[in-house]
Amino acid sequence: MDEPAEIGRRVQRMRTELGLTQRKLAEPAYTPAYVSTLEAGKVRPSEAALRYLAGRLGTSYEELATGRPAGLATELRLALTDAQQILASGAAGEAAVHYRRLLAEAEDLGLTDERVGALLGLGDCALETGELPAAIGHFEAAERLLADEPLPRRARPIRGRAVAHLLAGELRYACYLLESTIDELGASGLADPEALVLLYAAVIGPYIDMGAHARAAHAAELALALAPRVTDPALVAGMHRQVARTFLTEGRVADADASLAKAQAIYGQLQLRTDLAHCHWMRGYVHAQNGDLTSAERELRTARDMLSAGRAALYTAQVEVELADVLRRLGRYEEAAGLLSALLALGDSHGAVHAGGAHRLLGLMAEERGACDSAEEHYVQALALLERSGATGDLADLCRLLGDLLRRAGRTEAALDAYRTGLGHRAAPGTTTLGPAPAAPAFPHHPPHPHHPASR
Incomplete structure (x- = not known):
């Protein structure tokens, strides 16, 4: 006013x-x-x-x-849902152009909520295109605008910032951001289900990469239990957007706002699809650890299809590392190698952990067909990538593989060096160095904690 x-x-x-x-x-x-x-x-x-x-x-x-003309803020919100729809269709670059224009308009008009929406959109676009420092900057700016809002309102920018740090290989900091926010939500009594799905699902990746498999499995089960079920939300969201346009042309601003609120809620659920895909990925990982390769392949393909049908090319490639491992164990080497080649074609600058995983699998397949020199080359490349990222559990396993390969070749001193490196990175199964796991939220209908056999 x-x-x-x-x-x-x-x-x-x-x-x-x-x-x-x-x-x-x-x-x-x-x-x-x-x-x-x-x-x-x-x-x-x-x-x-x-x-x-x-x-x-x-x-x-x-x-x-x-002093602003009637409906101006509503028109801006309508344009934001248009940009969300463009991003959901996979056109991150085009969506970013819209978000930048809308951010400038919202700043000129002093509309805080719309500024936040544009910044979150720009952050999501930057995640998709791999511009991680820019993504972090956008999410931090949104957090500053929401500084006085309840914590559930800040869950999206916090989650976005954590994902950017994760993709940059900063696993421990990503864990810290997500775990501390989950704990704060529980302690404050603001255990909002949608916020928790975002946070639980986002923490799965860093947990896995740090060897905290039990925590990852538990987070996946909690996220899937809380997640809303949506059949074809994109069609419903599009309908509400068109209805809002109709209301706006008739001067029915309040009705248009109500339709837009429904569309925005659905687009929020569409963004959860990426997180739900991570949960299916985690289930596939657990099946693979337990030797149920058929179920593992089914869950991992579900995750891959959910991601590739949307806009998450980088995440798709990450899931394909786990799928390639399952295919290798099923003896389907050519299919596995094809998936890994697609991941490595993206480069390793934004996914060192998963590029390292791809080289590890290629090394295993080379070793299994007797190409020891090629296997050593892949293991060494994987080691360099994983040391950069701090993925301690994977490092220990990789050093064991490399040491065994060198020992069988009669290179005892080199093998001992590899084993020593692995011992220096060994972490206890199911743990991180970040303290106790986040407490579960106090929902009256919440299921008891599962005791999942996911750690190794």
């Missing part, structure tokens, strides 16, 4: 343009003296008073309070 003097001048100008006296404008709800005082800028009008006067003046409360 503008300052009282500015509102007063606006009321006086509109009243004069309509040829109304102060008495005609005021009655029956208010007195002419109140209107006179308001027009002089000597009183800050209540929302109820402004809504009454707006109706008498033939304008909207928003325009009378802020």
